[in-house]
Amino acid sequence: MRISMVSEHASPLAALGGVDAGGQNVHVAALSSALARLGHTVTVYTRRDDPGLAERVDAAPGVEVVHVTAGPARHIPKDELLPYMPELGAGIARDWAGVRPDVVHAHFWMSGLAALDAVRATDADIPVLQTFHALGTVKRRHQGADDTSPNERAWLEPWVGRNVDGVIATCSDEVFELRAMGVDARSISVAPCGVDSALFRPDGPAEERGNRARIAVVGRLVPRKGVDIAIRALAALKHAGRTDVELVIVGGSGGASDPAADPEARRMIRLADELDVADQVVVRGQVPQADLPRILRSANAVVCVPWYEPFGIVPLEAMACGVPVIAASVGGLIDTVVDGVTGIHVPPRDPEAVAEAILQIVDDPARAAELGRMGRTRSRTRYTWNRVAQTTAKVYRGILAQADPVTDLTADGGAL
Template sequence: MKIAMVSEHASPLAAIDGLGGADAGGQNVFVADLTAELGRQGHHVTVYTRRDAADLPSRVRLAPGVTVEHVPAGPPEPVPKDELLPYMAEFGRYLAQRWTNAPPDVVHAHFWMSGLAAIRAADALTPRVPMVQTYHALGTVKRRHQGGKDTSPHGRVRLERAIGRTADAVIATCSDETAELIAMGVPRERITVVPCGVDLARFRPGGPAHAANGRPRLVALSRLVERKGVDTCIEALARVPDAELLVAGGPPRARLGGDPEARRLLGVAERAGVTGRVSFLGRMGRDEVPALLRSADLVVTLPWYEPFGMVPLEAMACGVPVVATGVGGHVDTVVDRVTGVHVPPRRPDQAASRIRDLLADPTRRAGMGVAGADRARSCYSWERIGHETISVYARAMARYEVAV
């Protein structure tokens, strides 16, 4: 197939630098790994992402069969994703122009604003191009949990609903998202759950690990934003004597002092009396992450809500059990009491209780590690996810042909 991926704020090229930009989260890694796999399977993929620096080349080869094209939409400088909506019409016009003489077989939009640009471009073509939507996060969920702190543009929920009803197929990354989409009015028959995959060559048991220091080690790998619940991890640590917590993510280590959330978390650690047992590592390169995860006795990830959650899957692939909030994608990936345990969000007391129980039982932790690695291999290889994604494209193309 000739596939157009639209990822307006999250460039797959940012995946080279670890967790990516502050606004991108795991979406850049998702798009990078998915497109590389589709290229391996013989498809031709172009990823369209916004030009956010003046010196970026127009096109960059990401992997065999995969090209990243920088779209001139808005100023050639970083812009927070919640401020990009005014540039999506320009983005869509560019796509329509690019596809007029050489349309793709299918368009796959990542995030709701990408969907707006993709629909604008697809509708401008004759015949129209089939379009698939992955949201990565839903405005209804964000508003529910963040309330007045939600910085999404006005009308996001309304526009997400319209995108879901217009798309030929919608990919949900977890079963919880399916229920949200149906409640929004997206037709059930157009929704397919296709989770994120994991790089099994990079994330595996038995590879190099960061040096241990004799303390039980907890690792949290996360963007430093409030809803990720890193403060809950720190507060739980106060109830787990002798353990240490390594927090990776956010800006580079040298710039952590200028990050408001990092400063807030330092204050949380001070008030909890654990400043000597928490280490903030800053942003890590993707190649450094597996060794960090393998050094952990437990990987702890406690967000308020989570559209998918790549970190638990990467930890499982490394053979490390996970303590995760039982929300969103975690419910699908982390099998409670088999590959890890679920805890409620914003309950450091309950998280600490589960952590203490697992640290006291190395045999149980070892069994969970084996089960997690097996689950990652059998269910979440990128090869499998690539084939499932192509199946959705084929159904979207068939649905479009019937409609025509």
């Protein structure tokens, strides 16, 4: 198949860890490469956010990235990109004048608008599939007035969900949210995100650390990721007389040389100071993905306790490295992390529960090793990008054949 991916803000070529560069970038890059390895041809359309970018870039064998001019050629926060979607759609349609794709897969709601525009402009019957990555309804529920999404999202996102040919959700929780949003259940398929199992593996070097046990938090530094909960858990442990655990925080817009350049990183450093655990917290800034496995392997556990999480690739990366995950029971983590088998589930926003889970893992190395081993097995059986690409290609073929969408219920949560 000739596949067009549309990813307006999240380029597969971007550096990861900044405010707007995380899982969606990884997803688009890895899914595209894996589809290409299966023999398909993939073109990824993304907005030009730097005047120096070449129009077309070969990103991987069989994967080309096309930078479409849509609005100013500089970084613009993703929530401010809506006015440029018609221009993005028109640019994509122009590119299709040569060779039309068989199928379009849009990522994030705004890309869905651009993709539907492009198909309309082409006047051809090209099916559009949509992966939302995050839903405005969920974001508004958790972030309230702090949600910077444009108001139009409230009606345009459901409109995209109803007008595309199929929606590909990444986890079972998202299916419920989509149905609540008014998306027809029959149009929804499930294909999870995956993990780079060649990079993230248990064997390989681990970063040196001191005598303290180590927990790690990895991801974009935004409040909803709940990094503060991990710091508060350290404070709870200290209160209980345990100062033998350190917390490594990876991510944010600051580089390794100046992690505190990130405002959220500064907020975390201040909090650690206030709670008197600053000497147990190491803020590392943005780390290239290739360097993450060394850090993950050095940790007794990875803590992923967001308020909500559309999918969450970091827990899979930890599992693939054989590291237990302490996970809030929200969103994609309900599917990926099996409580008591590959990690420990805790309620969201509950530092005491995180502290308790840390002790269970740190004080029982045999159990920790077993959780890690099962995590590795689960990640390899269910979440390789190869498998995700096969499921996704099946969904594309189902739509092309006008057949019922495929449901890969990766979500049964029980057996490996």
